[in-house]
Amino acid sequence: MKRYLSRKARDLVIRVDFLTALSSARRVFKNAELSHILNSSEATLSKYYHGITIPATPTAEHLLRTLLSDEFARKCVGRFMNKTGWDLRKAFAEPLFTSFVALYFKYKLLGGQPGLFIDKLLSLPDYSLSIASYLSTSLEVPLIVTTEEGSVIGLETGSKPYMALQKSDYVISVHAILNKEIADYFKYVAEIYDLKHVAALTVVLMDENEVSESLRSKIHYLIP
DSSP: OOOOOOHHHHHHHHHHHHHHHHHHHHTTSOHHHHHHHHTOOHHHHHHHHTTSOOOOHHHHHHHHHHHTSHHHHHHHHHHHHHHTTSOHHHHTTOHHHHHHHHHHHHHHHHHHSTTOOOSEEEEOSSTHHHHHHHHHHHHTOOEEEBOTTSOBTTOSTTOOGGGSOOTTOEEEEEEEEEOHHHHHHHHHHHHHTTOEEEEEEEEEEOSHHHHHHHHOSEEEEEEO
16 A cells, blocks of 8 residues: 655545545534534534535644544444444445545554555455445555455456455455454465455454454454
């Protein structure tokens, strides 16, 4: 994952990401609540939300950092889940939920592990695919979708080399739910192709001790 953006391009990305995060938060938080949390007036946030005013980059960056903090992100995701009756299927049907979660993971990767290099993203063909697709596009990292049988899409005869897993690739797996069974499966895939499993991103983390023991890599999660 090597991204070389000009200063203007980076500033634009930060502003757009802030507006996306704000729109997502507005889905489950009242404007008055966000005003208190972000220490910004309701009128100003309303203008940002409706596109009347675009914040300066330092302001957008500061507000985005708050919206994507662990504490706020977990509250936001918790409210989305409460809104859908803790039904992941319904939650992932909400575009703003998916966008928010993907942004959270994006900045976790960009800010939490300086110099991080990623060759591929891995995902199962389930709810996690929507998050993985967002990350693949925004980080410009190829996405490989693994099947339940253990084969990997893109490895068929005649497939383009950049779509296939290569020995010693640095990979990050993306999950809606990560439990011991799924962790063991991705450990199996990593061993087959001799991959460097850098981190796992998941909305819901189950069997934490067993998952950590199986993957032995950094795990970013939102629930619990």
